[in-house]
Structures are given as C-alpha cells and as structure tokens.
Amino acid sequence: MRIVLAPMEGLADAHLRRLITAQGGYDWVVSEFVRVVDRLYPDRVLYGDCPELAQGGRTDSGTPLRVQLLGSDPAAMAANALRVVELGSYGVDINFGCPSKTVNRRAGGAVMLKEPESLYRVVSAIRAALPKSVMVSAKMRLGFDDTSLMLDNAAAIESAGAGELTVHARTRMQGYAPPAHWEELGRIRQHINIPLIANGDICSVEDYHRCVAISGTPDVMLGRGAVRLPFLASQIRANQTQTTPWVQLAPLLVHFWQELSTTLSSKDRVGRIKQWVNYLRQAHPEAEVLWHSIRLEKCTQTIDGLLPRLESVAQGSCATAKQL
Numbered sequence: 458m459r460i461v462l463a464p465m466e467g468l469a470d471a472h473l474r475r476l477i478t479a480q481g482g483y484d485w486v487v488s489e490f491v492r493v494v495d496r497l498y499p500d501r502v503l504y505g506d507c508p509e510l511a512q513g514g515r516t517d518s519g520t521p522l523r524v525q526l527l528g529s530d531p532a533a534m535a536a537n538a539l540r541v542v543e544l545g546s547y548g549v550d551i552n553f554g555c556p557s558k559t560v561n562r563r564a565g566g567a568v569m570l571k572e573p574e575s576l577y578r579v580v581s582a583i584r585a586a587l588p589k590s591v592m593v594s595a596k597m598r599l600g601f602d603d604t605s606l607m608l609d610n611a612a613a614i615e616s617a618g619a620g621e622l623t624v625h626a627r628t629r630m631q632g633y634a635p636p637a638h639w640e641e642l643g644r645i646r647q648h649i650n651i652p653l654i655a656n657g658d659i660c661s662v663e664d665y666h667r668c669v670a671i672s673g674t675p676d677v678m679l680g681r682g683a684v685r686l687p688f689l690a691s692q693i694r695a696n697q698t699q700t701t702p703w704v705q706l707a708p709l710l711v712h713f714w715q716e717l718s719t720t721l722s723s724k725d726r727v728g729r730i731k732q733w734v735n736y737l738r739q740a741h742p743e744a745e746v747l748w749h750s751i752r753l754e755k756c757t758q759t760i761d762g763l764l765p766r767l768e769s770v771a772q773g774s775c776a777t778a779k780q781l
C-alpha cells in the first residue's frame with residue numbers, strides 16, 4: 458500500500474503540505490503544478506513554488522516532495538524537469554488533468570487527453586532528459602469529454618517511459634462532481650503494466666477499502682479528504698475508522714494560523730484560514746461552529762483573539778457560535 462498526498466493548487470501549499478504530512482502515513486507528496494510555457498524557470502521561481510527543494514526535497518517531517526509540471530512543450534518541460542530533479546525533487550510528475558479553461562486554451566492539462574501522441578511526446582522528452590533511476594510519473598483524468606481515449610492515453614504514458622500513473626477517476630467534463638468512477642480504474646489497471654495510483658473521493662477509511670476492492674489497486678492518492686481529515690493516511694494504515702477528536706485538530710489549526718504569518722499578507726492569511734476551516738467543517742461539527750464566527754471576518758486580530766477560545770472548544774468547554 459502506498460499513500461500519496463495530492464497536488465492541490467491554491468490549497469495544499471507548502472504550509473498545508475508540511476502540516477498534513479507531519480501527521481504521518483504519506484509515502485510522498487506532489488507539489489501544486491508548476492506551469493511551464495516555453496522556457497526554463499530560474500531557480501528562485503522553483504524554490505518559491507516548492508520551498509521543500511531548499512531542504513533536501515522533503516517536508517519537515519521527511520516526506521519526499523515530487524514536483525509536478527504542467528505544459529505541452531516537450532523541450533521546455535524536459536529542461537524544467539531536469540532542473541527540479543537537480544534541486545532535489547523526488548522524481549517528476551506531469552499534469553494531464555487540470556480542467557482550467559485558461560490552462561486548456563494554452564494546450565496544457567486535461568485538453569492533452571484528446572491527443573495521446575501529445576502525452577507521449579511530453580513524457581518521452583522528460584524521460585530522456587532524466588537519469589534512469591529518477592521516477593517520471595503522470596497524473597491524468599479518465600478523458601476530456603468522455604472515456605473513449607482512456608486506455609490509449611494510459612498506454613501512451615506507459616510506452617513513453619513513465620513508471621507510475623495516477624488517475625483521477627473522472628473526465629474533465631465531470632469536473633469534481635461525485636461519484637468518482639473507480640470501476641474505470643480497474644479497466645486501466647488491466648491495460649498497463651506500471652503501478653496505477655487511484656484518486657478521487659477517497660475521504661474515509663471505508664472509501665479506501667471500497668476503492669481498493671473496485672479498482673484492484675492498493676495505491677491511492679488523497680486530496681480533499683486529507684484536507685478535511687489531516688489524519689486520514691495514518692488512519693487508513695491503522696485501519697482505524699473513528700474520526701479524530703477535535704481536541705487533536707484544534708492545535709493544528711492554531712499552528713497553521715501562526716505559520717501563515719511568516720509568508721502571507723494579512724488578507725491572504727485570513728483567506729487561507731477560512732479556506733481550511735471550510736473544508737474541516739465538512740467532517741467536524743466544531744469547525745462548523747468556528748466557521749460561523751470567522752466566515753465574514755477580515756481582521757487578523759479578531760482571529761488571534763478567537764484562538765484561545767478555539768482551544769477551549771477543543772477541550773469541550775464551549776460549543777456554540779455565540780460563545781466563540
């Protein structure tokens with residue numbers, strides 16, 4: 458069983474990657490995508506996007522970081538792939554799943570699933586640029602409009618030399634709408650000889666077991682479920698189905714808030730804490746209470762003032778939005 462923390466642009470930044478991987482259970486984490494157009498980025502841009510590169514390519518807890526690149530220019534993708542590996546990335550992942558219209562208009566992300574040869578060109582250029590010992594992986598969706606090219610795309614990625622394939626079990630048209638189609642992953646797995654990593658809607662230990670049974674692969678990538686439940690990977694490993702008590706989560710939230718002050722403006726910091734609480738409230742009633750106190754808040758001092766009370770909610774001494 459291998460468990461990977463998903464790339465999530467604008468959500469799983471270096472702060473959240475550090476915090477979630479510190480709870481254990483992850484074999485590696487994939488960075489937010491680095492969008493490659495037609496040139497090699499200077500190192501300062503790569504270090505800015507992936508600060509883990511400055512500490513041996515690992516998060517503070519030692520989880521390896523694999524940089525994800527997005528783009529369709531084989532030469533530029535290969536040049537950046539080589540550089541991130543020289544800087545310490547644990548292999549390179551290639552994004553063939555991004556649904557953004559802006560990205561797709563420029564021939565990057567999921568739109569490439571319309572043309573298996575374009576996947577082949579990018580993967581093989583990167584493979585040729587890197588030492589054999591370095592992992593090249595790709596992440597795709599089931600297709601763009603439909604699944605008609607799903608097996609061809611997976612085969613193109615494998616034959617170009619990728620060593621692992623992660624599949625988000627939806628087409629680009631399906632966006633993020635449930636359900637994820639884990640049964641399609643079983644078809645892909647039977648069609649290729651490289652390991653398949655299942656992704657999409659694995660949000661609990663029960664989901665993990667159902668996904669493994671349906672897809673036939675023990676390897677998974679956790680995205681939004683890991684943001685809602687930061688202990689999810691270690692719970693899957695321990696086969697422990699109870700939700701983590703809020704008393705364990707509240708200190709993480711306090712820590713996150715404090716850490717954000719090291720890199721973000723006040724406005725962005727407030728936005729980020731709200732974003733995480735919005736995810737947490739989908740799994741924790743205490744976060745729902747907190748959400749109602751902060752959702753309209755703009756001021757960092759007010760949130761600073763809430764934090765000691767947040768700890769008391771964790772200890773069970775107050776439980777209503779009014780008390781917060």
Ligand SMILES: Cc1cc2nc3c(=O)[nH]c(=O)nc-3n(C[C@H](O)[C@H](O)[C@H](O)COP(=O)(O)O)c2cc1C
Nearest residue numbers: 463464465466468489490625657658659679680681
């Ligand atoms: C906010 C957000 C940002 C994302 N950014 C990326 C990205 O940078 N690269 C990528 O390959 N996938 C990205 N994804 C897709 C996720 O990695 C994952 O495939 C998807 O969320 C389904 O998995 P989940 O149901 O476990 O979240 C993003 C998803 C979300 C919600």
